[in-house]
Amino acid sequence: MSDASRASGPILRLQDVKRGFGAGATRIEVILGASLEVARGEMVAMIGPSGSGKSTLLHICGLLEPAEAGRIEIAGHDAAAMSESERTAVRRMTIGFVYQYHHLLPEFSALENIVIPQMIAGTRRRVAEARARELLGQVGLSQRERHRPAELSGGEQQRVAIARALANKPALLLADEPTGNLDPHTAGDVFALLARLVHELGLAALIATHNLDLAARMDRIITIRDGELGRA
Template identity: 55%
Template structure:
């Protein structure tokens, strides 16, 4: 059985620029991510990093090429199927936590589970377990506004892991944190990913973090290049 969690083959994406202009962003990306590995994505600003992550996370569709999630082809897949695949197999962590301000830390981690059909009591138990793993057992009933930046990002990571995804996509997950907090949060993220055997693609410019990844790839001229 294949252990390929994410595969992009010949993926191209172009955006319109003005009335007649076009802006080619991805020009035939080939990339494979295996279960259990953590890969760093390095990309200068404006080179298509966010576009690549959005396509890989099924938040957008390519103009050409195929994206597979755990062997499931997504080309031509109806939106309901894309939504289900995104919900069940993909976790997202962004530079900004995007927590729901009116819900507690516990509730933020419960919500994606309940949307997926998990019973409230089970979702609550799983949320508390995950938050405990990130050292937040004493903060589960706090609203995001009462949490520090590092705590907010820990909740966001717990939320991303709540539905046991096969693929974790992280866009500068520690970019808003100070150096010490970033190191601690990233260490916890790495431990969680390793513990669950996920495949993770992490966009970062932090050289110290890059050294802790399994491998590093660069997005340049619309293509993925091994570093």
């Protein structure tokens, strides 16, 4: 799905989503009837203690794990009605992922790390390189395009990871502790960049974080505890 195919309603909608693991006496209920909407241009913080289900819920939203019950809509499309190839296409083109650790490919340059997901999606190399340079400019790293991840600082690595997440022009951005490995000053800078891009590009963003100061700077905060969502 591309920019032109985005629906007019919320980009992300969950209705009574449930997820557990195991069976019988060993079963653990992780998500108990989660309902949530995230609109374009909205940055939503998700906070909760370790083990509360934040990462599981993000994986469900990103179509990386199935829900056992409930409805998941991404840009107006029902996830349950998608074939596996359609789910893969949505993950590739409609959802961008940013993790606590950057997961950049160490043998490739910053530019190449942003080019590769575009080429996997079918973009011609010349077009992909132009898009990658545009994004590196947006994250303030135009002069670092030929540097490999090991030659970049932690903050620079995460900026490249953000640019990579935006490479295929997603509608939904999912982030799991995106500043968790950074010192407070760098974390603040990276968050400010992320917030600016979310609002400028009109993305819907759901961001799991332990950092309450950063959460307070987002548009809305939801809590997850004992498998249930609430408002902070």
